[in-house]
Amino acid sequence: MNTTATATRVLTGDRPTGPLHLGHYFGTLQNRVRLQQQGAELMLVIADYQVLTDRDVAERLGEHVEGLVLDYLAVGVDPDLSTIFTHSAVPALNQLLLPFLSLVSVAELGRNPTVKDEIAQSRQSAVSGLMFTYPAHQAADILFCKAGLVPVGQDQVPHLEITRTIARRFNDRYGRVFPVPEALLSPAPLLLGTDGNKMSKSRGNAIALRASADETARLIRGAKTDAERRISYDPANRPEVSSLLLLAGLCLDRDPAEVADEIGDGGAAALKRVVTAAVNDYFAPARARRAELAGDLGEVRRILHEGNARANAVADRTLAEVREAMGGLVAAA
Template sequence: MSTTSTTTSHLPPAAAPVATPAKDRPAKNRILTGDRPTGPLHLGHYFGTLQNRVRLQNEGMDLFLVIPDYQVLTDRDVADRLTEHVEGLVLDYLAAGVDPSRATIFTHSAVPALNQLLLPFLSLVSVAELGRNPTVKDEIAHSRQAAVSGLMFTYPAHQAADILFCKADLVPVGKDQEPHLELTRTIARRFNERYGPVFPQPRTLLSEAPLLLGTDGTKMSKSRGNSIALRASSDDTARLIRGAKTDAVRRISYDPEGRPEVSNLVLLTALCQGRSPYEVAAELGDGGAARLKAVATEAVNAHLAPLRARRAEYAQDLSYVRGLLRAGNARANEVAERTLAEVREAMGSPS
């Protein structure tokens, strides 16, 4: 079971904590990860990366959490309810167990030096390489824009800037994000070869559940309306799981290749209960889809109940959330300015 679901929490003091200077942090791996502020985080995020983030933080690693608000515009014409979504992400992070005294939470629009890295990074990759990125292709296919913007093609390079500005060397992601990490490594390697050693080549850390399906049997995604939000009520969770796609075979089994939708609910139950999916399937036996959905609903609601309670508690004091962002933005700016200075020196640019 995740450590994020076994403890109760209380609201922290109203004043935002002061970010610990980088020189005072332990000399361990630096982690960079984050989520676009396009809506509430869901179970795919939680089991895909959030649990890993909290675990790494608790092991003493230097955790940077970027909220890439500029990137909201990659697949839509306008950024709707941006402030609400940014603050909602911070609430989800805190509820899941992210500790702001040990993590740096920031928005990349508030870090100008980070965004300046995009230009030299784009010079290191071809248009063809950007267009071949499978995540870009997927985003284009599901784009909400009247026409695909040029920003869409800069998306992978912008993610590389998010990762490399703080010289992250470990990035927890879902399996579908691996191509972005490969391009980030390519950019880091080409920069170092052309200008001298500045950037590490970050490694990918996959979770035990790198990809959960949505209720329609496709990838769980905020934009596809097939996800179960962490903040969803118990009743909404039950309704969504009741509507999840399964099959007509009464015997429950865990067979991700042959029975992906049924296996997805079995896996979700197992993750929430801290058990093997094969054990869950064997216990359900001939219970059929109705029994599977009832057990999955009970497991999800029980697992998320403490998280949802913590989130509601934090939501009572949004001034604390805003203070956290100010502190995180301040530290991210200090780190980005140092990196940009190194880049300028390596490239021979005037300071």
């Protein structure tokens, strides 16, 4: 599809469960900044309510929320051009969950493959009802602002399909209120974590955007590779080595196969030195910017306060339209 974003409203976001990492950056953050620069109206939801989807409590929530804002600003999100807000601060958004749940069946929610995977990865002894309503809550995130474009990873496509289904069914039943949003898949391939699995905050295998140069070097030194000395880019047969080469290539703006050829018979130690230097050089400006911003959390809170106010204005208008379309439902006095 054409990804030119002029005059398009884009919704994306993250759960505040820990610091964002290199996989987030190349998978979605870089794309968000590009869309903003192309003229898209970017809405960034910090999904604090959804932290409870697979956790019993929301630990260190305020710290994690502010950390996400710092990560966004450090990589180039401009709060004058984009709206950063939290779930919990936008009541009208969350009120959309009830009518949306009436538009999907329990069976449709239960067979969502992303929900199944999240249940399998859940750290809870029993799955809460929030897990099954997660796709409908994401639909509220997207549709409250009438987003036309949603950047997602391949694993999130089933959630977006639920959103598209809800939008179509609402429009068919009550009259057209919502656009049917399109997915924007990132062109960036999957980056593996230091243990060879998908890079993830919850798996403890990620390199945080905010990591120091020394911490980055330590984590990359411990990254899984293989016993073959000759370095080659072969994602199918050498996934861990190839993921490190891909990371270097992304940071250096070079073909990872060329990076491999230059390392040649240098082995894993030489590979890791190249990757470490590439990552630290690439992210040095963002890390310096983040450290500067972290010294003024009052400004971070002001940005979030203003973003919440803008999101509330959008959500209130949409909820009023929904109530009118559904037959004059009125708000409590």
